[in-house]
Amino acid sequence: MRHTAIFMAASVLVLVALLTLDLVLGSVRIPMRDVLQSLLGYTDNTLAQSIVSNYRLPKAITAILAGAALSVSGLLMQTIFRNPLAGPYVLGISSGASLGVALVVLGSSALGLGFWVGQLGVVLAAMMGAMLVLLLILAVSMRIRDIMTILILGMMFGSAASAITSILQFFSDESSLKSYVLWTMGSVSGVSGDRLTLFAIIIAVGTVLALLLARPLNVLNLGENYAKTLGYNVISIRFLAFLSTSLLAGAAAAFCGPIGFIGLAVPHIVKISLRTSNHTALLPATLITGGNMLLLCDLLAQLPGSDLVFPINSMAALMGIPVVIYVIFKNKRIAA
Amino acid sequence: MSSHNPISIRALEIGYGAQGYSYMHRIDCHAQHGELIALVGRNGVGKSTLLRCIAGLQSPLGGQVLLHGSDVQTTDRARRAQLLSFIPADPARSTNTTVREFVTLSRYPRHGWFAPLDSDDQHEIDTAIHRVGLSHLAQRHLDHLSDGERQRAMIAFALAQDTPIVLMDEPTAFLDLPNKFEVVRLLRDMALSGKTIVFSTHDIPTAFSMADTIWLMLPDGLSVGAPEDLILSNTINRLMDGSHVAFDTASGHFIYAHEGIRRPIALNAPEGVLRTWTVHALERNGFTISTTPTPETPIITAIEPNQLTLQTNGKSLHFGSIHDLMLTLRQS
Known part of the structure; x- marks a missing residue:
């Protein structure tokens, strides 16, 4: 437990440091003092005030929320499927969200409906797409016990979604195509005001749900038989975990695009650091480390000292993949 | 309750x-x-x-x-x-x-x-x-x-x-x-x-x-x-129905039924542990202890675990272990 406390304290310090850097660094140079004054609401530097509170702060909060959400949902999936390579991305949840968005963004133009659905429509479509994949996986996982079959099904669904998306892309006009492609690259900017509030509420609900599941997850981690004999209803635990995952991963994909590898890598970083399988420690640690991770990705994506901004999805993949490779080499049971 | x-x-x-x-x-x-x-x-x-x-x-x-x-x-x-x-x-x-x-x-x-x-x-x-x-x-x-x-x-x-x-x-x-x-x-x-x-x-x-x-x-x-009830009623052997294994209620051992014909062999050894385990080794190798040996029946004389003699075809061979004895018997 002491180990966990130290890790949590260190993570909070890292969060403060990263948040400060994220607010200070950017294409427009704003001194630390002005940033602080803008946050506190009294400054005569209106440009700084505007940049910090309308752009940088919402972006940083979005990154923290999305990173935390993806990581927690990844942890849930790894425990539920008892597979270290499970995660929203691997299981096709992001693909489901992408298909939902493609149907709305591309489909509406292809069908001549125009872009009437708006931003909320994109969010809803992504959520429903994510939910659909999860329900499919849930249905299959109740019939087929073999976890590899379920993973393959997730991959197949991802491919099917890509195929349908390609058809939609082929028939859609240039501007919707561009807005779809930009969505797939991922972005933590552009979520502010009411939408940021909505995003935060969904993430909060999903996270609370996940935290409530800490004890059942500890038991389920040993296998279904142990959970049943200890008096837990495995089906309802799974259902709640899937619900939490679709809220978290679905919302992250809806508001920020399909950001991969964070959800897969962060739980492993936490597990390697804490060396425990107790979810009362893993869940909060994953939550905060996930926020840190995507915040770091955002910092690196905007390439400090230049005006260039890389897609955050690429940064996340470049940082997450080494962790995943490490886990594959370390965990011989995956190969078996 | x-x-x-x-x-x-x-x-x-x-x-x-x-x-x-x-x-x-x-x-x-x-x-x-x-x-x-x-x-x-x-x-x-x-x-x-x-x-x-x-x-x-x-x-x-x-x-x-x-x-x-x-x-x-x-x-x-x-x-x-x-x-x-x-x-x-x-x-x-x-x-x-x-x-x-x-x-x-x-x-x-x-x-x-x-x-x-x-x-x-x-x-x-x-x-x-x-x-x-x-x-x-x-x-x-x-x-x-x-x-x-x-x-x-x-x-x-x-x-x-x-x-x-x-x-x-x-x-x-x-x-x-x-x-x-x-x-x-x-x-x-x-x-x-x-x-x-x-x-x-x-x-x-x-x-x-x-x-x-x-x-x-x-x-x-x-x-x-109780375990003993099931042994005495021979119910335990129903576990092995259709297999070559049988439970010997006398010795309490599981025995693998040897396929084919058992060859007779005479054993000259006093009652005791040495005799018990020599019989065990012989039965394991497809022999049966003959009480009415003919002149052709090989004879084993066991004095000590490292003093074993086999008399067969007029020859007399000495062995220092049951293992060596069995290797020779299996080839004959």
């Missing part, structure tokens, strides 16, 4: 209902307080299914299982978890879980989803780990334990769950002989403290030397009795 048997099984029919296929009809039996029961039977006869039905994890095709007088199927899950502990056959595997963390999970049924564990729980957990002799490994991760240690951790789990009934599916699988006996000894200790224990096993020697009662599961039903 106490007037009821911990486990009563009434007209139970088990099998895979989805296939409309019941492979065992009408099991009627019961288990008492402090009874250590070994569930024995061939592969696929339904031992795990019976255990899962008793545990309420699977519904029977007919009949019922009563735990302390109430039907397991209608007993509330949380209540059931305080009445009965079921340790499945799949070894507890989880990376990054220490023995203590693992055993701690068994206390959850007493506290629901949120209520914190108290010092009583901590005491029960430590006691359980101590009783299986794993105190020095309490902080070791499950995936760094040997099979025997992991099985003992699983018994500590059942101990800490502290239920009057404990079911274990094949707790002695994958274990070496001393560990098999050690595991069954721990189960017997639990039974001596008043718990009712049912464990399935393929290890008949261990079961027959340690259990109070054998539930012998055959395709047409369940035979219940």
Whole structure:
């Protein structure tokens, strides 16, 4: 437990440091003092005030929320499927969200409906797409016990979604195509005001749900038989975990695009650091480390000292993949 | 409550209902307080299914299982978890879980989803780990334990769950002989403290030397009795029906029936251990001890384990071990 406390304290310090850097660094140079004054609401530097509170702060909060959400949902999936390579991305949840968005963004133009659905429509479509994949996986996982079959099904669904998306892309006009492609690259900017509030509420609900599941997850981690004999209803635990995952991963994909590898890598970083399988420690640690991770990705994506901004999805993949490779080499049971 | 048997099984029919296929009809039996029961039977006869039905994890095709007088199927899950502990056959595997963390999970049924564990729980957990002799490994991760240690951790789990009934599916699988006996000894200790224990096993020697009662599961039903009852009634041999193995009720050994014709051989040795094991070696190699030897019958004279003589075809050969003697005999 002491180990966990130290890790949590260190993570909070890292969060403060990263948040400060994220607010200070950017294409427009704003001194630390002005940033602080803008946050506190009294400054005569209106440009700084505007940049910090309308752009940088919402972006940083979005990154923290999305990173935390993806990581927690990844942890849930790894425990539920008892597979270290499970995660929203691997299981096709992001693909489901992408298909939902493609149907709305591309489909509406292809069908001549125009872009009437708006931003909320994109969010809803992504959520429903994510939910659909999860329900499919849930249905299959109740019939087929073999976890590899379920993973393959997730991959197949991802491919099917890509195929349908390609058809939609082929028939859609240039501007919707561009807005779809930009969505797939991922972005933590552009979520502010009411939408940021909505995003935060969904993430909060999903996270609370996940935290409530800490004890059942500890038991389920040993296998279904142990959970049943200890008096837990495995089906309802799974259902709640899937619900939490679709809220978290679905919302992250809806508001920020399909950001991969964070959800897969962060739980492993936490597990390697804490060396425990107790979810009362893993869940909060994953939550905060996930926020840190995507915040770091955002910092690196905007390439400090230049005006260039890389897609955050690429940064996340470049940082997450080494962790995943490490886990594959370390965990011989995956190969078996 | 106490007037009821911990486990009563009434007209139970088990099998895979989805296939409309019941492979065992009408099991009627019961288990008492402090009874250590070994569930024995061939592969696929339904031992795990019976255990899962008793545990309420699977519904029977007919009949019922009563735990302390109430039907397991209608007993509330949380209540059931305080009445009965079921340790499945799949070894507890989880990376990054220490023995203590693992055993701690068994206390959850007493506290629901949120209520914190108290010092009583901590005491029960430590006691359980101590009783299986794993105190020095309490902080070791499950995936760094040997099979025997992991099985003992699983018994500590059942101990800490502290239920009057404990079911274990094949707790002695994958274990070496001393560990098999050690595991069954721990189960017997639990039974001596008043718990009712049912464990399935393929290890008949261990079961027959340690259990109070054998539930012998055959395709047409369940035979219940003390190990000695089942041996004396020769019911145990029904386990080996259709195989080359037989239980020799006189010696208490399992014998593999040798195919083909046995060759006669004469043995010249005094009654005792040396004679017993020389006969054992000869029978194992397809010979039968002849009491009416002809002049052609080879003769073995055993004086000491390292002084063995074989007389055959007028020659006399000396051997320093049964192994050497058998190598020569097999070639002749």
